[in-house]
Amino acid sequence: MYKLIERFLKSKIEIWMKSHIQNYLDELISQGYFDERIKQVNLTQYIVFGDSQRLTLSPTCVVNNALFNVSSGNISVSDHVFFGHNVSLITGTHNYTKFGLERMEDFPKEGNDIIVEEGAWIASNVTVIGPCNIGKHSVIAVGSVVKGNIPSYHVVAGIPAKTIKEIKYPL
Numbered sequence: 001m002y003k004l005i006e007r008f009l010k011s012k013i014e015i016w017m018k019s020h021i022q023n024y025l026d027e028l029i030s031q032g033y034f035d036e037r038i039k040q041v042n043l044t045q046y047i048v049f050g051d052s053q054r055l056t057l058s059p060t061c062v063v064n065n066a067l068f069n070v071s072s073g074n075i076s077v078s079d080h081v082f083f084g085h086n087v088s089l090i091t092g093t094h095n096y097t098k099f100g101l102e103r104m105e106d107f108p109k110e111g112n113d114i115i116v117e118e119g120a121w122i123a124s125n126v127t128v129i130g131p132c133n134i135g136k137h138s139v140i141a142v143g144s145v146v147k148g149n150i151p152s153y154h155v156v157a158g159i160p161a162k163t164i165k166e167i168k169y170p171l
Helices: 002-030 033-039 100-105
Strands: 047-049 055-057 067-069 075-077 088-090 114-116 127-129 132-134 145-147 154-157 162-166
Touching: 127 132, 132 145
Parallel strands: 047 067, 055 075, 067 088, 075 114, 088 127, 114 132, 127 145
Antiparallel strands: 154 162
8 A cells, every 4th residue: 555655656746846847947948047058168178188298289270179189199280270079189099909907008109190281171070090191171071080191182081081082272
């Protein structure tokens, strides 16, 4: 009998709480409370994993909320380069033949540099794995994984990224 009453009350309380919370949130939304909070979200803050001295960003580039992993090399981003959201440039790697703590601590300190040349566009959700050089005015399509050099004036896409088009530079 008590179990039946307990289940009945529990379901009624859950329904009331969900309704009360939904009404509260609807009221906050109608008052514009969340609009002000959303305006404060800043998607231009990038993250540097490793020594930030190994990252060079041109003052004219736009990186949004990128991740720069500089644990195994330097990253250089030139003038007028722009990134979509959630772009990751990763110089770090680990020795997959090791295990446990040894695998975690066994990574190269140098040699996986990434250079992004002038005017390149790296679209959202792209991952760039060093070492590599992304050429001038190249375009990396959404969601691509770059492993290796990308020539200037090329559009690349896919996993791994491959040339799908050459951009004709006006003379």
